[in-house]
Amino acid sequence: MNRRNVTKLLGHPAMILISRLLLGGIFLYAGIIKVADPSGFALAIRNYQLVPDGMVNVIAMLLPWIEIVIGAGLILGAGTHGAALVSAFLLGAFALALAINLARGLDISCGCFSTAPSTGSINWLYLIRDLSLLAMALHIYRFDRGMLAITGPASRGKTATD
């Protein structure tokens, strides 16, 4: 399979739509779970020991809503490229936080898709999962052309041609 074929496959509208729905659904789910328990999420953030104490609560209260908004954006195709950019930025930051604490050897919970106490401690699989999602975000950013989208950077041209 040569490079052109790979590009063609990655650029296929169905592939992009799958990435969008999957990543959007994941962000939506992660956000809704955390909105329900800001205290638990604040503790999860504090355990990473990377954010100044004074900033922990404000992040715990706003980050879930940012996740929900970009999740909805990806699913609906509202500002898809922007949503993909924010996703990539967040996932990059999460990867960094995970990597630092894995290297530190801290036995903390991820706080990714649950704020519950019983979830296991972080391991390298969490980082791989995060990087896979980051790849999806970049895929959407690079290839999305506004399929089944309500808005998007391509919509101006799209309405004229489609």
Add this chain to the structure above:
Amino acid sequence: MEKKGTKKDRPSMPAASPTKHTTVGFRQAMLLLLVGIAIGMAYHLVTPSGLPWFGNPESSSSLNAEKGIEEISLDDAWSLYRQKEAVFLDARGPDTFWKGHIPGALNIPPPDAENWVDDIRAFENDGKTIISYCDGVACPLGEELALNLREKGVQSVKVLINGWSRWRAAGHPEERLDNESS
């Protein structure tokens, strides 16, 4: 690479204008961030969670105060440890306990509390401070252990919230039971 002619036929290709693609992407990103922040602020104004926006993130303090659990700060726990005035109770499971714990800590998962009541009361009578701890996000085992012991008549168990992670991060000594010391 596509030829110029095909670009013209398909103006909706993002590749047609990479700079514009990026600019629009950034503009949308900013807009989505602002929308998320605005909804988040509005939500927390309408349904206050009791968390302050900034400042002290000891979010669990008020909850624990309601249950009658007393927390201890890491600094206080550390100075009691150095004066040998503290008895640490590790409320996690044996597996995690074996991999590392505060030196001298007793491994007491909350259901085992009643088997230890006499020993712990003896420490208490010696004037030691009893400190239970767990690890990780909102791990309730330290609090549970403290509550179980109090029900059985131990009066003064303090809880070191997220004890193990904070202890390690502060670079305090550790003890392991797998024939290695770190």
